[in-house]
Amino acid sequence: MSTRRPNIFLERETYRRRRVLDAARLLPVLGAALLALPLLWPQQGEAGALPMSLVTIYYFTVWALLILCVFIFGRTTRKWDAGAEPRPPRAAPQPGDPRGR
């Protein structure tokens, strides 16, 4: 029983990693969609044209949110380095750690 539990844990972790990577791939698409959205808003000469300050604030908010997302993604993946990209081991492998982390 004690040998099976880490496996389940690992599976779940791998699954989570895949989904995080999916999200990272989709982030530019989301970003492009959000940044293109104001193109559809009412403009100068149309009824209910928006003031410049509002659009500016929208853009900088979306921009900041995207940066925050990438920052969080970077923080999340930083811990994976050893697992995701195998590099030549510098020292003898730690005997007590079967997961290689």
Place this chain on the structure above:
Amino acid sequence: MDALSILVAVCLAYVIVLFAVAFLAEQMAGQGRGQWLRSPLIYTLSLSIYCTGWTFYGAVGYAARSGLEFITIYLGPTLVMIGWWWGLRKLVRIGRSQRVTSIADLLASRYGKSNLLAIGVTILAVISVTPYIALQLQSITLSFSIFADAGASHGGGANPAMMPPDNSAFLVAVGLAIFAILFGTRNLDANERHHGVVTAVALEAVVKLVALLAVGIFVVWGLGGGLSETLARVDASEIGTWQVHGGRWTAITLLAAAAVVCLPRMFQVMVVENDDERHLRTAAWAFPLYLLLMSLFVVPIAVVGLDLLPDGSNPDLFVLSLPLMAGEDGLAMLAFLGGFSSATSMVIVAAMALSIMVSNHLVMPLYLSTKWGKGAMAAGDVRHVVLLVRRVSIGVIMALGYFYFDLSGDGTALAAIGLIAFAGIAQILPALVGGLFWRGATRIGALSGLSVGFALWVYTSLLPGIGPQGLIPAGIMENGLLGLAWLKPHALFGIEGMDPIVHTVLWSLLLNTAAFIAMSLLSFPSPLERLQGAQFVHVFDRSVGPRGWTGSLAQSEDLVIMAQRILGPDRAQALFQREARRQGARGNLPEPTPEFLDRLERELSGSIGTATAHAMIVQIVGGETVSVEDLMAVADESAQLLEYSTQLETKSAELTRTAAQLREANDKLTQISLQKDSFLSQVSHELRTPMTSIRAFSEILRDTERLGEEEKSRYAGIIHAEAIRLTRLLDDLLDLSVLENGQVSLNRRSASLSEVLDRAVASALAGAERPIRVDRRPREEAVEIHTDLDRLAQVFINLIGNAQKYCVSDAPRLTIRVRGMGDRLAVDFVDNGTGVPREARALVFEKFARVGGDKAGGAGLGLAICREIMDRLGGDITYLDGHQGGAFRVLLPAQQAMAAQ
């Protein structure tokens, strides 16, 4: 001291500080100290050369003219950076693993180390970056001029001789060239890393960010009266309502996204100068953040400038003129330094990157192919030549930039030239993206796409954009080339009214991509190209290099000599010794194994570019072979695995089959041995019964004294009968063994079936007390047969004899019928007795099988012999079910039964 003199002094001091920083950084890197030089922070800051003088000054002007559109210049790179995981990460990994020295080198390497492609990209880059360099010179000159104006108004009485703008641009160009030469061509580093330049650029990045933020804060809180007031001012201004041109918005975002990867200077700092792939992780959020901060105050500065400055002031210089107007000379100086930093860092890195491309792809291949170059290779140090070429290239590029500046004057808005340059460099994008993600992309495709895109860009954007009127005659602009209306530079294919930049981007990138894809699909790549393609596209899956070299030991010495000339003696010796140790060779010369040649090529390409390094090794080693095995190894390892596992599967199936066969054979042997045992015991038993009786009666004859003659003859008769039975048994056994061993020789003759039956009936019933009545049909029996007649008769005799012996009926009768069964002839023997019990029918043809006890004294071998005979004759004998009495069918093969008619 007037403002201008102070300005020049500050500039000089700043440049000296930059020199000092670059020098110190080089020193530290050379001594292996200064880990912070390789930190993600420095990497991110060095990326900020994306923000040039155009950005620093021009963004405000752009915002003053077109509102929020300027932001697209930053949004494109942001989108690229936040998708770093599947885009830039791959690019950087490839750049590092292939030791790429420039964007041209990357494309050349991807498309089969083709120098032609590298030349094309280099020319494209030089043509599109030169205006950009001119733009930086212009921005510096403009900023000088505004200080001069301010100085003139402060000091009273202008002094035109003090500030000739042309002269200042020239001096700046010379100064920048010197800086770039000093720190960009110090050495031929393995991966073209220039710590000095990168560190200076990082410092400049800080200066320009601080300067712009300071001006922004001063404008919002000093001049604008706080955040909410400034926002109100924004809404009240002439750009106060949301206004956007969707086509331009999309096109410029796309161009900016392409530029951040394709611009030679961006490629230089992002890929070539990259020390550690993980720095991207930080840069992915830090660089967009930097861009955000750079553009945060652009709109407020533009709006406040439009509000407070007199009409007709150049919006491109609001960043400077606002602090000057407010009398904040210190802040204005900082802003000037920020703009100066932006321009100089861009120019230095761009000139450096371009000089590497020019020297590696244009000059060095030419030089090495001349007699002079070949002589130098044999006798001199090529490194000096390379460095000299780079220095001259930097000078030439700066001169080109200066002449362009001189030519175009300062009438055009900064942003327009910048966008033209972006559109030119974006032509690389299809070949680059295709090369990274599509294995089917070929050299021909890349060349076609680049040519088409380049031509369209020159025709629709560059030529009309140069100078105040453009270089294309008005007639062509109005009526199209050769008078063809669909060739009008701003309305290709008859589509009028498009914004020029959208028009250029749409047609050039569309047709570029179309040509690239179509020609890639139609052409067939060389093996080396396919190998490189597989390596690029699958860079994360494998790290094996292409092993295409073949060499011999005699060439190792030539290789050392060549490597020394390019890498320098120390590095070359160290490399060869390390390699020799790795191979376990005794001397200092390693074997030119494919692996070693590959490593050497990469090492060299770090100094002189992929294509040139490749060509030089080819010169010495004399060619390469990319075998089918190599392609298999790199491109289709999985296929090999599959094949291997199939082989294993086949083998294992074979083993299983053999094991089954062995088991079967073993079973048969065991069975045969059992059969033999039981046969022996049966034979012994059969022999014993008559023997016992013979022994008993012969003992009686011997031991009994008074025996009557009658008794004697009766006993002798019994002994005789038993002896006959014994003999018959032995005869039968002998017969059976002969038949079973196949030693019998058949004596084939032809006769009528009825004759054989006649004989058999006569001989079987001879001497019978009460012969069975035989029912035959002579007409059926008139069939000619060709077989061993005696053996066949033996079978018939046996069957008739059996009927005679076993038929228990008051009026025993045997019916013999002959009928054709397709290609066989059947002879049925049916009697009217009780027949063979159902359970015994399977056994009647076995040896020693007797039904209902030993009534008639047979040995039980008769039917077994019959079956053996019929086997030999190619026929069969079976028991016929479905009859009341005993019924047997003898089958004769057709070729033995010939119609008698």
